[in-house]
Amino acid sequence: MNCEQYKPLLMKNPWFAMLPASTIKQLLDLCKLKHIARGEQLLAKDAEADGMYCVLEGKIKISNVNREGKEMVLTWLTAGTWFGEISMFDGLPRTHDSFAESDSQLLMIPSQSFHRLLLAHPELYPHFMKQLCERIRTVFAILDETSGLSLRSQLMKRLVMLSNGWNAASQQDEIQVSQESLARLLNTSRQTINKLLQALQREKLIEVKYGKIKLLEPEALRSQSDL
Amino acid sequence: MNCEQYKPLLMKNPWFAMLPASTIKQLLDLCKLKHIARGEQLLAKDAEADGMYCVLEGKIKISNVNREGKEMVLTWLTAGTWFGEISMFDGLPRTHDSFAESDSQLLMIPSQSFHRLLLAHPELYPHFMKQLCERIRTVFAILDETSGLSLRSQLMKRLVMLSNGWNAASQQDEIQVSQESLARLLNTSRQTINKLLQALQREKLIEVKYGKIKLLEPEALRSQSDL
DNA sequence: GCTACACTGTCGCCAATTTGACAATTCGGT
DNA sequence: ACCGAATTGTCAAATTGGCGACAGTGTAGC
Numbered sequence: 001m002n003c004e005q006y007k008p009l010l011m012k013n014p015w016f017a018m019l020p021a022s023t024i025k026q027l028l029d030l031c032k033l034k035h036i037a038r039g040e041q042l043l044a045k046d047a048e049a050d051g052m053y054c055v056l057e058g059k060i061k062i063s064n065v066n067r068e069g070k071e072m073v074l075t076w077l078t079a080g081t082w083f084g085e086i087s088m089f090d091g092l093p094r095t096h097d098s099f100a101e102s103d104s105q106l107l108m109i110p111s112q113s114f115h116r117l118l119l120a121h122p123e124l125y126p127h128f129m130k131q132l133c134e135r136i137r138t139v140f141a142i143l144d145e146t147s148g149l150s151l152r153s154q155l156m157k158r159l160v161m162l163s164n165g166w167n168a169a170s171q172q173d174e175i176q177v178s179q180e181s182l183a184r185l186l187n188t189s190r191q192t193i194n195k196l197l198q199a200l201q202r203e204k205l206i207e208v209k210y211g212k213i214k215l216l217e218p219e220a221l222r223s224q225s226d227l
Numbered sequence: 228m229n230c231e232q233y234k235p236l237l238m239k240n241p242w243f244a245m246l247p248a249s250t251i252k253q254l255l256d257l258c259k260l261k262h263i264a265r266g267e268q269l270l271a272k273d274a275e276a277d278g279m280y281c282v283l284e285g286k287i288k289i290s291n292v293n294r295e296g297k298e299m300v301l302t303w304l305t306a307g308t309w310f311g312e313i314s315m316f317d318g319l320p321r322t323h324d325s326f327a328e329s330d331s332q333l334l335m336i337p338s339q340s341f342h343r344l345l346l347a348h349p350e351l352y353p354h355f356m357k358q359l360c361e362r363i364r365t366v367f368a369i370l371d372e373t374s375g376l377s378l379r380s381q382l383m384k385r386l387v388m389l390s391n392g393w394n395a396a397s398q399q400d401e402i403q404v405s406q407e408s409l410a411r412l413l414n415t416s417r418q419t420i421n422k423l424l425q426a427l428q429r430e431k432l433i434e435v436k437y438g439k440i441k442l443l444e445p446e447a448l449r450s451q452s453d454l
Numbered sequence: 455g456c457t458a459c460a461c462t463g464t465c466g467c468c469a470a471t472t473t474g475a476c477a478a479t480t481c482g483g484t
Numbered sequence: 485a486c487c488g489a490a491t492t493g494t495c496a497a498a499t500t501g502g503c504g505a506c507a508g509t510g511t512a513g514c
Contacts, residue, residue: 064375066375066376070375072374072375086363086364089353089357089359089360090356090360090361092364095363095364096367122349123349125349125352125356126316128356129352129355129356130317132316132356132359133316133319133359134317135363136313136359136363136366137319139366139370140323140366143366143373144291144293144299146370147299147373147414148297148414149293187374187375
C-alpha cells in the first residue's frame with residue numbers, strides 16, 4: 001500500500017517517528033487505507049480486534065454507552081493519532097465504540113501482519129511497551145481529573161486538550177465542538193456546560209461561537225485548570 | 228533470596244502462574260523481601276522507579292493527593308497482587324503514592340534485574356504486554372464506573388471488587404474497610420456512604436459491621452451494579 | 455471494668471446539578 | 485431570501501450530595 005503522501009503527518013507523532021527507518025518502511029507496506037463516512041461506526045465495543053488504526057483525516061469519536069443508554073465520550077481523535085492497539089496486543093475484545101464524526105480517512109495495520117513484524121524484530125517490544133504505558137498514564141490522568149477536579153477545572157483542561165489534539169499533533173485555537181458534545185464528554189448536562197462556558201467567556205478566556213469555541217488565552221486556561 | 232514459602236501464594240496469580248517454570252525460578256532468585264510497618268509510605272508519586280512489587284501479606288493503599296490536598300484512593304491491594312510495573316517498564320516517575328494500611332510484607336524485583344531477564348528472554352515480552360493491557364482495561368473499567376454510574380452502583384461495584392481483591396486472588400465475603408475509607412475511594416462524603424450502606428443493608432444485600440462489611444448477596448450486588 | 459478513641463447513625467441546611475421547557479439564534483440548502 | 489434543523493441561552497422546580505454537628509456504639513489497652 002502506498003502511503004507516502006501521509007508520511008509527513010505520521011512522522012509528527014513522536015513514538016512513530018522514533019521507530020527505526022526500516023521498521024517504518026515495513027509498517028507502511030503492511031498497512032491498508034480505509035475510508036469511513038460521517039456518522040458511521042468504525043469499531044464496536046466487545047467486537048473482535050482486526051488491527052490497529054491511525055487517523056489520517058477527519059475526526060473519530062471514542063465512546064461507550066452505559067446501561068441507561070447514555071453515551072459517554074472518552075475523547076475525539078484527530079489526524080496523526082493511533083488507536084486500537086490494546087485489543088491488538090492482548091487479543092481481547094474492543095474496549096470502546098468508535099464513530100466517524102466527519103468523513104474520515106484511516107490507516108489500518110492488520111493484527112497478523114503486526115505480530116509477524118514483532119516476531120521478526122523482538123527489539124521493537126520495549127518501544128511498544130512504552131507506548132502502552134503512555135496510554136495507561138493518559139487514562140490515569142483522565143481519572144484523576146474526573147474524580148478530583150471541579151467541573152470548571154475539568155472543562156478548562158478538556159478545552160486545552162482538545163485544542164492540542166489527543167497527542168499534541170496539531171495546535172489550533174478554535175475547537176469544533178457543540179456544547180451538547182462537551183456535556184457528553186464530561187458526563188454532565190448541556191445547561192451546566194453552557195453556564196460554565198458563559199462564565200469563561202465573561203473572563204475573556206474563550207469566545208463561544210455557534211458549534212465551536214475559540215481559546216483566547218490557552219495558557220491561562222492550562223494553568224488555572226489545576227486549581 | 229529464598230521465597231519458597233510464598234510460592235503457593237504467588238502461583239494463585241494467573242499471570243504469574245502462566246510463566247514458564249524456569250522463568251519463575253529465575254524471578255524468585257532476583258527478588259528481595261521488604262517489610263513495611265502500618266502507616267508508612269512505600270512509594271511516592273513522581274519518584275524514580277526502583278522496581279516492581281508484589282504484596283505477600285498486609286494491605287497496601289494506592290492513592291493520590293489532588294491540589295486541594297484531598298486524598299483520592301485508587302484501590303487497596305492485598306496478598307498476591309503485583310504493582311509498580313508501569314514505571315519499571317517506561318522508566319518514568321511513579322503514578323501514585325502507596326502506603327501500608329497494615330504491617331505488610333512485600334516482594335520486590337529490581338528494575339535492572341528484570342530488564343536483564345527480559346533481554347535474555349525476549350519470548351517473555353508478549354506475556355508482559357498482555358499484563359499491561361489488562362491493567363489498562365481495569366483502569367478503563369474504573370473510569371466507566373466513576374463517570375457513568377450512580378453513587379449507589381459505584382458503591383456496589385466496588386464492594387464486589389474489594390471482596391475479590393484487585394485481581395480475583397482471594398475470595399472473601401467480609402471486607403475490612405471503614406466507611407470513611409470507602410468515602411475517599413469514591414470521592415464522596417462519609418455521610419453519603421453511610422446512607423447508601425444503610426439502604427443496601429435494608430435490602431438484605433450486605434451487613435454493616437464495625438469497620439467491616441459483609442456481603443450477603445455478592446451475585447445480586449454484581450448484577451445490580453450495572454443498572 | 456474503665457477509658458480513650460475510632461467508627462457509625464442521623465440531622466438540617468446549603469450549594470451544585472439535573473431535568474424539562476421554551477425562545478432565540480445560526481447555518482446549510484433550496 | 486426563506487425554511488428547517490441544529491445549536492445556544494435561560495429559567496424554575498426538583499434532586500443530589502457536601503458539610504458541620506453531635507450523640508451513640510464498638511474496641512483495644514490499661
